[in-house]
Amino acid sequence: MKVSRRATFNAAHRLFRSDWTDEQNSQVFGKCSNPNYHGHNYVLEVWLEGDINPETGYVIDLKTVKDVINSEISDRFDHRNLNLDCPEFAELNPTAENIALVSWNLLRAKLPMHLALTIKLWETENNCVEYAGN
Amino acid sequence: MKVSRRATFNAAHRLFRSDWTDEQNSQVFGKCSNPNYHGHNYVLEVWLEGDINPETGYVIDLKTVKDVINSEISDRFDHRNLNLDCPEFAELNPTAENIALVSWNLLRAKLPMHLALTIKLWETENNCVEYAGN
Amino acid sequence: MKVSRRATFNAAHRLFRSDWTDEQNSQVFGKCSNPNYHGHNYVLEVWLEGDINPETGYVIDLKTVKDVINSEISDRFDHRNLNLDCPEFAELNPTAENIALVSWNLLRAKLPMHLALTIKLWETENNCVEYAGN
Amino acid sequence: MKVSRRATFNAAHRLFRSDWTDEQNSQVFGKCSNPNYHGHNYVLEVWLEGDINPETGYVIDLKTVKDVINSEISDRFDHRNLNLDCPEFAELNPTAENIALVSWNLLRAKLPMHLALTIKLWETENNCVEYAGN
Amino acid sequence: MKVSRRATFNAAHRLFRSDWTDEQNSQVFGKCSNPNYHGHNYVLEVWLEGDINPETGYVIDLKTVKDVINSEISDRFDHRNLNLDCPEFAELNPTAENIALVSWNLLRAKLPMHLALTIKLWETENNCVEYAGN
């Protein structure tokens, strides 16, 4: 049985490798590398898989998942500039893939280990990534 | 090849164990255990996996799936109080997980056995469960 | 200039006139009058119209609107049985129209009078009402 | 890590086997076999699975996926009659399943082979198919 | 107080004036004039405005509106070719505007005259028309 909780956060970012020049970044990442940043309303879906607890009928109380998303993701990334405000992306290009990777690790550390974790992250209504660990 | 059909139904419920007091239920389930019930517009997605029938080009006629959802799920749960009107939940706490479990069993009994069955159930736009049998 | 804020709440209700018998209610309101209640995920959109404040660039800070929706609507109706838990509907049939009427009056009393107020309320993804006062 | 790109196209079709009579087609496919065709806004989601390229932080630049969807799917099927305009369906009944099958093969030929490909295709907001090759 | 009911129908069409050549039609209407037709999942929202009936708490029972939409719109246009199957468009170009005009007139004739009627019609998720009579 899998359960999921959805949340949103708004952030600015720029696709950018700090070891490349602006020209190199612009050639590879196009307008996504605009030096002054652009932004998104990110939508995050957190999925947990495990058995139903016969006591409660829950796999996990989604209120708990909501609280972990708030403390680990929203408080960290919402209304932030991912490149400038978030040490996680000081050396890591904040593509949707890397944001998913970082978010998965942050969530994994705070959610019960007996539940398998998968996340989906929409950058726009047309672009989405999914990560389940490796 | 997987195919799916979506449907909706509206129901009232209360998270509640009949062997617990209202206080115990309230402690564990919070406002979801309000003794007078609250409700949801549930959204159900029924997925079936199998080979394409070379005769028709269908895995299964989704009209059939629609009819089975109507008779097994909508007629049973739509505009009902899950705790009071539905014997399935007389002794079973109607969490989204348990509603998915019950729905899966009801659908499994009426849909062709050569097609693997998975269902997704949204309780709100933020909360979702998925079940594929065990 | 109009601005809006969206919110959701989950509630049980029953279409019911207390001065009619269950039979009469059932004849007029059909399965919406199930004596044990059913429920919905209501979606509320609150619109305010007025001039932009040249100081802030806001018509109104939507954080204020969010707080008023929380205190006046969500705290009152979310995870409640509208017929049993909410005195507003003790004598008033909780149709979408009447819920909109009651909500509009509650919001009107707490939002700045120089801003015209209109609300939209979705009962399901197919049914919606809109009210702008009279 | 999986990434996806969404696109839409509008097309007419008729469920129809050319080796059956109109009556036979109508018996099996009902109103979906109306001889004068009907149509849909198809929504396509293209998923690719593979490792993040450490150089770019991408699994694949979704701009590339967008371009392949445009040249292979939109240019071929958008604003077309699938039965009459598209040789792919001259002998193949254009069910959602078969459109997915054909689209998957067209996309597979143009997308990097080290990335696993899955597609989802919505025919309406209630009907969807998913295909990952065989 | 305004109330609305949403419905969907699928149809093929071609933007086409019968008194123009295919070339002229193609020049003005582009790929929307493909001689073999293309299609859409149309979404229709029917709005009625009037006073709440104090007896029922309804402006109008939306079940009635649903039935009128079914008999006047869905039964007439769903799974049809608007140009070939629907006499309404034999001489009238089935643009979204004209479909809205025709639908409004069909609905107006069957819905209570004391309720003002407005309709919205989505041709795609990006294109919409609204008509309130003239």
Added chain:
Amino acid sequence: MKVSRRATFNAAHRLFRSDWTDEQNSQVFGKCSNPNYHGHNYVLEVWLEGDINPETGYVIDLKTVKDVINSEISDRFDHRNLNLDCPEFAELNPTAENIALVSWNLLRAKLPMHLALTIKLWETENNCVEYAGN
């Protein structure tokens, strides 16, 4: 008859008055004034009202509206930092209200004057503004 076209663009912004200190901006605008910017996927709906052209059956060819949105809005604001990259907001706080005001003026100058113009702009799925000129 009203017709509309929807489009999206992604941008970074910061609620900020250049004649206030960061502290003053932070007090009034909260986390929306983060000095390093945050961002949104803006959704824009452009509505035009007028008579149907009896020649074409269009109020206006939405392809034209699409092109004007691209040249006036998307090319100007998409993947930009509204505060730093867009002279329109050098002295004007880029609230949703002011973005709507600026966008309306840009669109008004390029769309036929006999058609009344209204726009809706979603900053998030919960926050929206509407402007029809003054």
